[in-house]
Amino acid sequence: xxxxxxxxxxxxxxxxxLRGAGMTLLLTMIGxxxxxxxxxxxAYARGSKGTxxxxxRWGATAFVEIFRRIPFLVTLFLVLYTAQMIVxxxxxxxxAVVSIxxxxxxxxxxxxxxxxxxxxxxxxxxAEVMNFSRWRITWMIVLPQAWKVILPSAVSxxxxxxxxxxxxxxxxxxxxxxxxxxxxxxxxxxxxxxxxVLFAYFVISWPLARFGRWLxxxxxxRTHEGDRR
Amino acid sequence: MNYSLQFGQIAADVxxxxxxxxxxxxxxxxxxxxxxxxGLFIAMVRLKGGPLASRLAGIWVTLTTNSPLFVVLFFLFxxxxxxxxxxxxxxxxxxxxxxxxxxxxxxxQRGGIQSVRQAELDAAExxxxxxxxxxxxxxxxxxxxxxxxxxxxxxxxxxxxxSMASLVGVNELTGRAIEVSSRTFRSIEVFSxxxxxYVVLSLFASAALALVGRWLFRVKARMI
Numbered sequence: 001x002x003x004x005x006x007x008x009x010x011x012x013x014x015x016x017x018l019r020g021a022g023m024t025l026l027l028t029m030i031g032x033x034x035x036x037x038x039x040x041x042x043a044y045a046r047g048s049k050g051t052x053x054x055x056x057r058w059g060a061t062a063f064v065e066i067f068r069r070i071p072f073l074v075t076l077f078l079v080l081y082t083a084q085m086i087v088x089x090x091x092x093x094x095x096a097v098v099s100i101x102x103x104x105x106x107x108x109x110x111x112x113x114x115x116x117x118x119x120x121x122x123x124x125x126x127a128e129v130m131n132f133s134r135w136r137i138t139w140m141i142v143l144p145q146a147w148k149v150i151l152p153s154a155v156s157x158x159x160x161x162x163x164x165x166x167x168x169x170x171x172x173x174x175x176x177x178x179x180x181x182x183x184x185x186x187x188x189x190x191x192x193x194x195x196x197v198l199f200a201y202f203v204i205s206w207p208l209a210r211f212g213r214w215l216x217x218x219x220x221x222r223t224h225e226g227d228r229r
Numbered sequence: 230m231n232y233s234l235q236f237g238q239i240a241a242d243v244x245x246x247x248x249x250x251x252x253x254x255x256x257x258x259x260x261x262x263x264x265x266x267x268g269l270f271i272a273m274v275r276l277k278g279g280p281l282a283s284r285l286a287g288i289w290v291t292l293t294t295n296s297p298l299f300v301v302l303f304f305l306f307x308x309x310x311x312x313x314x315x316x317x318x319x320x321x322x323x324x325x326x327x328x329x330x331x332x333x334x335x336x337x338q339r340g341g342i343q344s345v346r347q348a349e350l351d352a353a354e355x356x357x358x359x360x361x362x363x364x365x366x367x368x369x370x371x372x373x374x375x376x377x378x379x380x381x382x383x384x385x386x387x388x389x390x391x392s393m394a395s396l397v398g399v400n401e402l403t404g405r406a407i408e409v410s411s412r413t414f415r416s417i418e419v420f421s422x423x424x425x426x427y428v429v430l431s432l433f434a435s436a437a438l439a440l441v442g443r444w445l446f447r448v449k450a451r452m453i
Contacts, residue, residue, distance in 0.1 A: 069389070069428040073392045073396075077406075077407075081417045163299075181303075184307065190310075191312055194304035194307065195304065202292070202296060
């Protein structure tokens with residue numbers, strides 16, 4: 001046991017795992033940022049009225065419904081094999097980024113949409129009467145209020161998503177779980193290796209989860225104070 | 230780009246892949262209902278247990294909701310044998326899935342139980358209802374109604390999550406896809422077939438859950 005531990009907890013191995021953790025964070029950041037933008041565009045397209053934009057609306061709905069209903073693992077494999085078909089030797093990092101963006105935009109679209117729906121309809125009707133364009137209504141009336149609903153849900157989705165990125169290791173992308181598997185393959189005790197990896201994910205995920213709860217409480221308090229004024 | 234889609238080459242394997250939906254479904258059902266029962270117990274302990282017990286339940290929830298299921302699965306399947314515990318793929322899968330899901334389901338149900346108003350309970354007591362009656366007619370309907378959407382979401386989530394079981398060798402939908410694609414090399418065909426299957430399965434599950442909610446519990450839910 002002690003032998004195993006001293007074999008695992010060397011400076012080099014820990015740096016290797018830390019680099020993996022850095023990649024996990026990077027993948028999460030890319031996914032959630034792109035997801036928020038993509039999700040907003042999808043939600044905006046889904047909310048359009050008019051016959052001309054109908055294909056756009058259906059397309060956005062289909063995208064969201066499809067990618068929310070395919071397991072991330074299957075999306076990852078599909079993107080991987082499709083990328084290899086189009087570009088030989090497609091870089092695995094970008095395969096992971098593309099599949100993460102697909103997944104995140106689909107989930108964020110629902111989060112953004114429910115945030116936008118939380119804005120009272122009379123406000124939007126009033127703006128419509130004043131002949132505001134849809135973009136101006138969204139930009140000046142809906143979003144300034146909706147972000148308080150969107151942000152906490154987005155953070156709690158992020159907390160879930162950090163843990164999903166572990167699957168990217170299955171496509172050969174270097175991140176925390178991949179680093180763990182590599183160490184285990186080099187003959188280090190898998191029990192200790194995966195326990196360490198689990199701990200590392202916990203260290204990433206737990207503060208993020210607490211931050212999300214804090215943020216939610218703060219925003220809820222501010223909203224209530226605003227009501228009283 | 231010299232790859233052309235040839236679904237013909239996997240035609241013989243299609244029934245085999247599609248029947249992988251059964252393991253997917255039963256793992257989902259077992260995981261969800263066992264974890265929901267366990268989660269209810271954890272939520273009750275957290276709310277009504279002694280100081281130590283409720284603290285332990287809280288720690289369990291924190292640990293499970295902050296650990297990646299995939300890593301837990303790998304830990305159980307690849308890490309434990311070194312310590313003399315050899316789990317079969319399906320056992321590792323069920324343990325990992327139930328353990329992790331129990332934390333999430335405990336939180337969902339705790340929220341539901343906490344949202345029952347004290348005034349309602351007082352009123353029921355004033356009416357002379359027994360504790361069992363209060364549970365049956367006041368608490369349970371309220372909790373089911375408030376938690377139903379979250380629970381059905383989680384059910385779909387569990388169904389999609391079961392694809393991870395393939396990575397420790399469980400022969401469910403994704404597992405069969407991996408097997409057939411490594412035998413026939415028609416990866417895109419196989420995985421798009423499986424993706425469509427997941428979409429169809431989860432659409433059916435959503436519709437069924439919405440109908441059950443509407444008929445049994447009078448929950449208004451969107452079909453999609």
